Amino acid sequence: MATPFIAGNWKMNTTVDEAVALVRDMRGPLEALNGITCVVCPPFVSLAAVAGELSRSAIGVAAQNMHPEAKGAFTGEVSPAMLEGLCHYVILGHSERRQLFGEDDAFINRKVQAALGNGLVPILCVGETLEEREAGKAQNVVTRQVREGLAGVDATLGGLVLAYEPVWAIGTGKAADGATAQEIMGLMRSLLRDIAGDATGEATPLLYGGSVTPDNVAEFAGQLDIDGALVGGASLRADLFVEIARAIRDARPG
Numbered sequence: 001m002a003t004p005f006i007a008g009n010w011k012m013n014t015t016v017d018e019a020v021a022l023v024r025d026m027r028g029p030l031e032a033l034n035g036i037t038c039v040v041c042p043p044f045v046s047l048a049a050v051a052g053e054l055s056r057s058a059i060g061v062a063a064q065n066m067h068p069e070a071k072g073a074f075t076g077e078v079s080p081a082m083l084e085g086l087c088h089y090v091i092l093g094h095s096e097r098r099q100l101f102g103e104d105d106a107f108i109n110r111k112v113q114a115a116l117g118n119g120l121v122p123i124l125c126v127g128e129t130l131e132e133r134e135a136g137k138a139q140n141v142v143t144r145q146v147r148e149g150l151a152g153v154d155a156t157l158g159g160l161v162l163a164y165e166p167v168w169a170i171g172t173g174k175a176a177d178g179a180t181a182q183e184i185m186g187l188m189r190s191l192l193r194d195i196a197g198d199a200t201g202e203a204t205p206l207l208y209g210g211s212v213t214p215d216n217v218a219e220f221a222g223q224l225d226i227d228g229a230l231v232g233g234a235s236l237r238a239d240l241f242v243e244i245a246r247a248i249r250d251a252r253p254g
């Protein structure tokens with residue numbers, strides 16, 4: 001089974017000073033939890049400061065995005081090599097990138113390949129919109145996003161995290177229910193076994209994301225194929241993030 005896992009996506013929140021204060025608040029309590037991998041995902045401009053705070057910590061750091069090219073005329077973008085030494089993980093294919101910035105599966109696939117090629121662990125996000133769910137297309141959409149996102153990728157090599165984030169549940173306060181999430185995430189586990197083999201399929205953390213709180217997280221972490229959570233809003237409060245991490249750790253068999 002995959003190790004329980006939590007990642008906090010701070011999105012476009014926190015100044016550098018606020019990011020440092022937030023990580024200082026959560027560092028001690030997170031480190032006191034055994035048996036769960038904890039990752040924080042600050043904005044680019046705070047990566048160095050947060051990585052510095054966590055230099056002797058087991059808490060991981062992730063970038064929220066990355067461009068696939070090594071360098072060049074891509075104003076405002078950040079390359080994989082620029083992230084070296086700052087973080088070990090990178091969120092790719094978040095629905096806000098797909099919806100607000102027009103990223104498609106082929107582009108996200110290039111990012112996944114570039115991340116793995118540069119020693120970064122992708123946290124690849126997939127998930128259907130409300131319209132797609134209501135049209136009965138959720139399974140097809142997630143299957144396409146997983147298969148195309150991982151096309152040509154040797155997922156057995158560098159490590160991978162997959163997150164199921166139904167778009168209708170992100171930032172809305174309307175989380176999926178455990179059974180709905182498990183249905184899709186069981187499918188994701190079998191896709192991953194098919195793509196990368198049984199061992200990688202089993203060892204890859206699968207995260208649920210979308211309005212996770214301390215009150216609802218056990219419903220997700222109690223499901224067979226949900227190893228943890230990708231948390232947005234609640235990750236901006238150290239006490240809530242720690243509470244969610246503890247609840248995941250306690251709910252996972254092991």
Ligand code: PEP
Binds near residue numbers: 165209212230
């Ligand atoms: C996210 O942005 O990845 C997310 C899950 O946000 P929230 O927890 O706020 O719904």
